Amino acid sequence: MMGKKKFIPYGRQSISEEDIQAVVDVLRSDRLTQGPVVEQFERAVAEYCGAKYAVAVSNGTAALHLAALAAGFEEGDEVITSPITFVASANCIVYSGATPVFADIDRNTYCIDPEQIKRKITSKTKGLIPVHFAGQPCDMVEISTISKRNNLIVIEDAAHAIGASYEVDGRTYKVGCCAHSDMAIFSFHPVKHLTTGEGGMITTNSPELYERLCLLRTHGIIKDPKRLGRNDGPWYYEQQELGFNYRITDIQCALGLSQLKRLDEFVGRRRQIVKKYNDAFSECDTLIVPQQRAGANSSWHLYMLGFQSFDRRVVFEALRECGLGVNVHYIPLHLQPFYADNFNLSVGDYPEANKYYSRVITLPLYPSMTDKDVQQVLNAVHEVVENN
Secondary structure, three states: OOOOOOOEEOOOOOOOHHHHHHHHHHHOOOOOEOOHHHHHHHHHHHHHHOOOEEEEEOOHHHHHHHHHHHOOOOOOOEEEEOOOOOOHHHHHHHHOOOEEEEOOEOOOOOOEOHHHHHHHOOOOEEEEEOEOHHHOOOOHHHHHHHHHHHOOEEEEEOOOOOOOEEEEOOEEEEOOOOOOOOEEEEEOOOOOOOOOOOOEEEEEOOHHHHHHHHHHHEOOEEOOHHHOOOOOOOOOOEEOOOOOEOOOEHHHHHHHHHHHOOHHHHHHHHHHHHHHHHHHHOOOOOEEOOOOOOOEEOOOOOEEEEEOOOOHHHHHHHHHHOOEEOEOOOOOHHHOHHHHHHOOOOHHHOHHHHHHHHHEEEEOOOOOOOHHHHHHHHHHHHHHHHHO
């Protein structure tokens, strides 16, 4: 076994001096929150994605929650999502009072399978939350067709996928443009493509949804004189419904704005590393490399390598001993006690998700990885495979 090596986490932020200066500039300004930088960041992300509107919030889960509420999900509704995702993708459905329903994943892309979505639709189904898992765009054209046929609201969970795109009839669509959905959400956690420390964003092309998202983000409070029920004076505001304090600060948005300038560079480096991984691991019959759907261009938030005919725990611990901060993304939601117990789910309900979970390990992948770091990963995987 290889000796102790440099520890390489599965993901980490890449912060420049320009990022630091952008934050310092806000700290020296008059407004630390609810100031102009939030709106600047929103406009920049909307423009990058090709959407009309963007609403910045405190984190990706808050973005999902507000999107679910703006969509009107409520008790008695069913909303379909993937079992292979972080718990927030389904939690936001429960927060709204609706019932989460899971549709199994495609065995090659690990994204939700449109054919399985069709099988899960009932008279109670109100929405779909496809997850662009690991940065891989779902088949949004087919999902959009399904949604229109059944009058469903579509919220793209793009927490992993800013910078990803897909082609349709020679035209390129960036994830988050909402050409085939009602809303899309992003996360800016430090392991994501760009970070604000903690933060999230919702994009949409609907002025009605945009207005409602802005209302829900700040306690349901309105100050616009044209929308007030009465007006006692310049100080007057109204809480018109129950909202939340899901605001984000100018400090965070300054970091996000600075990071956004390097997003394409970050994504490009991730793709370079993935190519090195795929080239090396494709030669081994016992390893399964992740595949992209035709026409899709993943932004590669995560790199999941499948190990066939291995004891996954043994391999996992051996890779950790080699200095790799490997992880597993994710434990299927139908195996989580909360969902299994409260929504009558069984272990065998989603065979493709189970198969995926039984054999994948997430390898290190982030823009500041050096070629030497990448080689350490390659060497470790090959040595562990040979010895197991």
